[in-house]
Amino acid sequence: MAIEIEQFMCRSDNFGVLVHDTKSGETAIIDAPEEAPILKAIERTGWRPTQLWITHHHADHVEANLGLKQRFGLTITGPKAEAAKIPGIDRQVVEGDTLTLGTERVEVIETPGHTAGHISLYMPGAGIAFTADTLFALGCGRLFECKPPVMFESMKKLAALPLETVVYCGHEYTLSNARFALTIDPTNSALKERVREIEKLREDDKPTLPTTIGAELSTNPFLRFHDKAIRRNLGMEDATDEAVFTEIRKRKDLF
Structure with missing residues (x-):
């Protein structure tokens, strides 16, 4: 494949990501925690970045925006919706x-919810998406600047x-998300198996990401608002999908 990914930890639980095109030698950084x-990571890979x-x-x-820009140009x-708050933005x-x-072509997808102008990035040729703090493994971002219906549309x-899309997220929140997911979807055998795998990864201090759209559709309660078992568990058999999503997000806030 023409695209290689280097994923690594920043701060306490942020993921840093380098994206490298082997054909051109170009490298981009996803966010700057x-x-x-x-x-x-740049020294380890030998990939000199040109884009952030x-x-x-x-x-x-965005903490490292200006330092990285000064160092690498x-x-x-x-x-665009958050340009005034992003240090050093050019485009x-x-x-x-x-x-x-x-x-490689990269598509911009507006996914507001966590913040009002949040975007995700999708590389259709490579089958990779970078969803930052919108879609997490087994979760979704906390709603700081928008109401639940906005995030609901972004998650949809x-x-x-495509199911096989490989997803890189912004934080290592998966174990906490997994424990919450079991309270919403306790009879889901695929979820229970995935939780066991996640617990083992974290015991070994290994990352739980990337994930895939297919894995999230089968186990992430924030994408399973239509599921009959979840609706029964919530007592919301006849509610709208949006209402079920909103209730799940409310419960996660209190978890």
């Missing part, structure tokens, strides 16, 4: 815009990607 781990793609304005995703791209993008990394967009 912390400069030192990113520099170590920002998904949203939160400090734990990066072009920083981020959501502002909206839904339907495309980026390029060497020969991501759920419509």
Whole structure:
């Protein structure tokens, strides 16, 4: 495959990601949580970055923007709706815009909810999506700037990607998400098996990401609002999908 990924930890639970196109030699950084781990990953791989793609304005995703830009002369791209809050931004993008990394096309998907201007990035040729703090493994982002219906629509967009799409998220929240998911979907055998795998990975201090759209559709309660067993468990058999999603998000906030 022409695309290689280097995933690594930043801060306490952020994921840093380098995306490398082997044909052109070009490299992009996905978000900038912390400069030192990113520099170590660049040194480890030998991939010199030329682009920095920002998904949203939160400090734990933009902290190293200016330092990296000064060091590497990066072009920083981020959501137009949050441009005023993104240090060093050069290019502002909206839904339907495309980026390029060497020969690879990258589609911008607006996925507000966690923040009002959050974007996700999808590489159809490589079958990879970067969803940051919208879609997590077995979870979704906390709603800081939007109401549940906004996040509901964003999650539906991501759920419509091909099942085999490999998904990189912004944080290592999976074990906590897994324990919550069992309270919503306790009879799901695929979920119970996945939780066992996640517990083993974390015991061994290994990352639980990436995931796939297919895995999330079968186990992530935030994408399973239509499931009859979940609806029975919540006492919401006749509710709308949006109402079920909203109740699940409310319960996660209190978990």
